Amino acid sequence: MVKEQLLTDIENEPPNYITSKWVVERVPFIFNGDIELYIDWKERLSLLIGVDSKSIVFTGSSAVGFSLNPEKNFKPFDESSDVDVAIISTHYFNISWHYLRNIGTDLFRLKPKEKNAIDDHRQRLIYWGTIATDKIVQLLPFGKKWVDAIDNMRTIEPTKDREINFRIYKDFEALRSYQTGSIKKLKDTLLKP
Template identity: 40%
Template sequence: MQSSPVVPAMPPTGSAAKSIAPVQHEESDESPIGTEDAGSLSSGVKGAPIVLPANSHFAGLAELQAELIKNSASDFVSRYIFEPVPFAFKGDLNLWLKWKSNLAWMIEVDAREIVLSGSSAMGFSLHPKKNLRAYTPKSDFDICIVSRHHFDLAWRVLRGVDFISGAGADERQKAANSHRAGHIYDGAIAADRILSLFPFGKEWQSALDILATEHPTNGRDLKLRIYRDFDSVRTYLTRGVRYWQASLGSSISDESAIAVEH
């Protein structure tokens, strides 16, 4: 295990672990991306203005449109999701590196294997069903963990799960079944509903409980998705980008739909 001077002592796991008071959260961006029909960017916001803070990558929707046209889906993911400091960290590189180094130390992965997606990464969601929903104080943090080791451990558990009992059994059984039917094919495991099934589940949940008390993730719902490799993450994220690239058949004519904070 790597050493880190900035990580607080690990709390007890299991039933003795510290519980975090629930808050109201928006639906995660980490739901499956399908092949919905693309509409226009302007109709996608359904009349609700998108507030782009001064530290956003884009000054307005027209600039986002231009970047979607100019870049391939894969390059767009690299340029605006993989490489920059995530939107929720407001350009603070030191805070971002400290935060993900702490998480990496607690769950025993390399810090480079941690990526944020969704509105906490870009400031708004590119999920086709989210209509470019802006990041808010209630937004979830969707955390991608790229670890073949943990993916294989989790997949071995899911492969052998036939019946789940206990609290929340129906929801966890449904999640396990859906992974066997779909997510595994994509090299992804949405671990937030079934984390307790895995041999590393208690340690990872304890790490999330700690981060839920620290800035900027304090009070947020932290949702983990385990990916087998970076190609699996990129493949997932490019689906949302391609959706919005396809929607550019209808151009934006009214910039007044965008509210820009300064």
Template identity: 30%
Template sequence: MDPEEFRALIAACDPEKFCEEQLFQKKSWLFEDSGLDEISSTYEEFRQAIGVATGVDPADIRLVGSSRFGFSMNPKPAKRFRPFNDESDLDVLIVSEQLFSEIWAQFRHAYYNGYAWVKERHGGDIFRRFLYLLREDRYNTSYLRQAAKRMDEMTKEVLLQTGISRTLKYRIYANWTDAVSYHAHGIRKLQRDLQNVAQ
């Protein structure tokens, strides 16, 4: 698929159906069609490595964005439909009610114990029902430090198992409905931007 075909697909799609029938399928352009020398494993092995590191069923792990289709789905004009390239990271979607609930509980615990920055940094994410752990040392509860370490170990495990040496960016969702809602919202924004450019 070339950029114009992908753009036309996005412009004409139903966002929710696109997520369920296209974006979240167990397929990945990166592993199946990119032909990049750095790919020495399968998509299944990639998801299995993340599952081992996080304790999440690999069936609830997906790649999204440019590694899924070969083109960025970021609505920002500078990144919109940009082809996967040497600077591209891997956007990992993880669906786990247990992991989401555990980390959210620890965010609340940290906030109630004086770490107001946790609410400021993660409040918008939690409102949209996903979590993203920062890779830094400001987490002052043992569980959040362990969770951040778990994500670092995930990255190392993926590198070890697959040979891929790219930055992993991941979002943890409570369920698939929340994942669809978030990504469908981004697709609708892309559609509005395409309509504005066409006018």
């Protein structure tokens, strides 16, 4: 029923509306409708990383219940799924951007996976106002604090023992724009003749 409603919305509604309804303005799927658990989870993370809880938004399959990646064919959120969390923070975005811009010769000491992630930020992600920390969090000036926060959040429900990935967005417009872009791609894929 939920998947059918999502598909109906993708076919009939504008991408911005879908982003609001299915990602930004909802109790995420992983919380099974329990708004108190959701607020508690966000308040706990808020204290650990120093970001207002309203600036913490679940994305991906943990928010929707299904992957919105066209290549994953609406794979349902399950026990092996990771949890993607948007952190909307101009402060952390600017620190990250400054670090990535000024990495200098330290770039040559990084692992290939880390170098590729930094190149992706320089060429694409920064333009969209986002920092994907999953491959570089340990390199960032606040990395230890965030790794500790992730480890802490992995000890409580409903994210217990799950992989948690943070993605920093410069502001809410960057979050909405990035998520809406993904919805547009999905819509184009589904409605392709």
